[in-house]
Amino acid sequence: MAKTYSTEPGPGAQQPAAGTKVETIGVRRRTAVVVSHTLESLKHPGYRYMWAGSMLGMGGFTMQTIARTLLVDDLTGRAFITGLVAMGFAPTMLIMSLFGGVAGDRLERRLVIQISQGASAVLALAVAVLIATDTVHWVHLFVASMLQGVTFAFQMPARQAILPRLVGKENITNAVALNSAGMGIMTIVAPGIAGVLYGTVGPESVYFVVAGMSVLAVVFTSRLPRFLPDLNGVKKNVLADISEGVKYTWRNRLVFMLLISGLTSALLAMPFRMQIPVFTRRLYDIDASEIGWLMAAMGIGALLATVITANLREGHQRGPILIVVGIGGTGVAMLVLAISQTYLVGLAVMIAIGFAGAIRMTLGQSLTIEATADEFRARVMSLNMMTFGLMPLGALPMGFAIDRWGAETTLAIVGAALIVATALLMLGSSTLRRHS
Secondary structure (H helix, E strand, O other): OOOOOOOOOOOOOOOOOOOHHHHHHHHHHHHHHHHHHHOHHHHOHHHHHHHHHHHHHHHHHHHHHHHHHHHHHHHHOOHHHHHHHHOOHHHHHHHHHHHHHHHHHHOOHHHHHHHHHHHHHHHHHHHHHHHHOOOOOHHHHHHHHHHHHHHHHHHHHHHHHOHHHHHOHHHHHHHHHHHHHHHHHHHHHHHHHHHHHHHHOOHHHHHHHHHHHHHHHHHHHOOOOOOOOOHHHOOOOHHHHHHHHHHHHHHOHHHHHHHHHHHHHHHHHHHHHHOHHHHHHHHHOOOHHHHHHHHHHHHHHHHHHHHHHOOOOOOOOHHHHHHHHHHHHHHHHHHHHHHOOOHHHHHHHHHHHHHHHHHHHHHHHHHHHHOOOHHHHHHHHHHHHHHHHOOHHHHHHHHHHHHHHOHHHHHHHHHHHHHHHHHHHHHHOHHHHOOO
16 A cells, blocks of 8 residues: 655644745745836837947947057056047037037937947047057047047937937936946946957957947947927027027026036046046056956946936935935045055945946936926037036046146045035035935
8 A cells, every 4th residue: 555645744844934925926026026117118129229329339438448548558658648638529529519419409319329320430440540550649549539529419419318209208217227237238348358459459459349339339220210300499590599408407407406416527527437547557557457347347336326226216316316326425435446555445446436427427317308398408418418528627637636646646636526516516406405
């Protein structure tokens, strides 16, 4: 006779908690909701194509930043000239951004983006040929950087202006956060690729790869729908359109204060990001591949921030988070980096800098887009781009300070300035401080 075995637990067996199964299901459901909210904008096909093109563009920009900074430093050995070249795109962005904003409100926006991406491919290819033929001079790289600023001035306002049409106004913060995620991924992957290519094949290989990536970005953007402008609200005079956009920004108090916070970032935080290879070479005496790992750590921090910002909605105190975490957090991280003595500590700090930077950029852009009427959106975003055009006002003194006082002292000064700016914004702007 066969034995039968009971499946019931014996009297001494431990009984499972009554709510264990229910709690497990609840955790899984909450996790699924978080993931769904985080990737919400990717459900829209048009946004997926734009996101892919943005990833390629940011990857190319990051690779060029690494290669250009290292190459100029190798050619000249002077941090001031390296900073000058790194910020070369800023003056042209400053001058052309307002015209780029008008173009984004007047012209078909997809075409504006594609022309800019194609121009980026041509620029990268030209620099690659100069390097391959051993005729490159730092002035060539400076001119290429300036022309890159023109492409940014036209591409970015048009790209940001189409977001509400692609994902809906309620998902703007999520869409901008996913853009930041793409930037974070490229910041992790691209520096390592650039460092390896630069060190093993040569700097020209980096630029050839970037040219190919820019061409592929044009292909992805071609899959977007067309975005025909509403010409009824557009004036015949370009300068009149610019003036109207400036007046609108001045009247919209929230947009104006977001512009001020962006200016603070452009003058203090962004110049550091452009000078990372110079800073880290002097802090740790490392090579190109190790610099690439530091940039990758910054990308990891940006990805971590994406999970948070992609799930933020109205009512989540986004204004205070922007100021305290985005600006103040960057300042604190820079102070820690100034006193750190080891490369491993630097890796950890770069994660924090990437995290704070992603919060700052994502919330700054998304709140500005949300608060702006559609007929002014490209022009207002062009004003936001102009703040980045003022980066030389921070980058050139920063390069001078590195040469004069060293990387540690310069980082300490900039970090302290960011903390002071955080306090002033929190105390001086109730509009931004109370915005949710």
